[in-house]
Amino acid sequence: MSKTYPTNTSDTIGPRQLDIFYNTTHMTEDELRIRRISASRQNMAILKFFQDNPLGYFTPFEVHTYTNLENIPITSIRRAINTLTDAGLLIKTDKMRAGEYGAMNHTWKIA
Secondary structure, eight states, X not given: OOOOOOOOGGGOOSOGGGGOOOOTXXXXXXXXXXXXXXXXXXXXXXXXXXXXXXXXXXXXXXXXXXXXXXXXXXXXXXXXXXXXXXXXXXXXXXXXXXXXXXXXXXXXXXX
């Protein structure tokens, strides 16, 4: 699972909802555009990871590790997973595993 995952937004799968970025800090339009591109790239990298591992069930912490997105905060990984779930591309499962801090975490799989 040490693949590099794409960050090319030209590989979009159609819905604009994959470039969602929540502007909770009142950024300028230019800053917001940059953040949306970054969020879209994270979403695409995570979707590609799940597509490459169709039989797997993964916690956000596992996705964080296996996608080589360690420089991205875990909250951004969780945001991307939720965005992909809301888009119907991932499924949140009832299977749970301990996460990095010992708390139980749900797992997700490709839809």
